Amino acid sequence: MQNIYQHGGRNFWIHNTGPLGCLPQKLATFDKKSRDFDQYGCLKALNDAAKQFNDQLRLLCEELRxxxxxxxIVYVDMFSIKYDLIANATTYGFESSLMACCGYGGQPYxxxxxxxxxRAGYNVCEKGSKYISWDGVHYTEAANDVVAxxxxxxxxxxxxxxxxxFCNN
Structure with missing residues (x-):
């Protein structure tokens, strides 16, 4: 960032990482046991790693300020935003918090x-606006609307x- 600063950059909006342990891609591909999940069905270890990364990023932003x-330098807590969306999915109008709309394999992810x-063989859900995850990694338009x-x-x-x-400075 200091290199960007030396070249005239003065305004920075830094987003931390989201709850990686809640992505259908991670949930479907990691070997896991019931004790590996939190109360919302997310993988605790991956979310703990994301939180540790985010803590260090927050401290770095404070130091750079x-x-x-x-x-x-604005630090934005994407983890909290996205985790709240998953934890309270029905409150936001979503039916499926941990299942991809576009993919293959059906329940649970x-x-x-x-x-x-x-890729050949995939299927797409009928009501994409009722899903948080589009393809197991990216969020649907409806979920991104809430996040934005x-x-x-x-x-x-x-x-x-x-x-x-940031538009006026």
């Missing part, structure tokens, strides 16, 4: 690494700066 005085979305509005609310940002600040 103090070093790069003439810059704006509809994900097969050999027959992914866009939470990002733009600035409730998950440190510091809480509105996005239009």
């Amino acid at each position: 103090s070093e790069l005085k003439n810059s704006t 509809n994900y097969n690494p050999n027959i992914t979305c866009s 509005s939470k990002i733009l609310s600035t409730n998950y940002s440190t510091p809480q700066i509105k996005f239009d600040y």
Whole structure:
């Protein structure tokens, strides 16, 4: 980032990583036992690794804020946004929080690494707007709509700066 700063970059919006242990791709491909899951069906170890990464990224952003005085560095907590979406899927109108809409294999994750979305044999759900995951990795348009509005609310940002600040500076 300091290289970008030396070339004139002054405003940075940094997103942390989401709950990797909740992705259908990871859930379908890792060997697991019942004790490996949290209360929402996500893999604890992968989410713990994501949290550790995010803690270090947050600290780095704090450090850079103090070093790069003439810059704006906004840290956005994507993990909390996306985990809340999965934990409260029905509240947001979703029927399936951990199953891919486009994929192969049906319940519980509809994900097969050999027959992914866009390869021969895949199927697509009828109501994509009721799913959080599109293809086991990416979110559906409906889920991204929820995520985007939470990002733009600035409730998950440190510091809480509105996005239009970056358009005007």
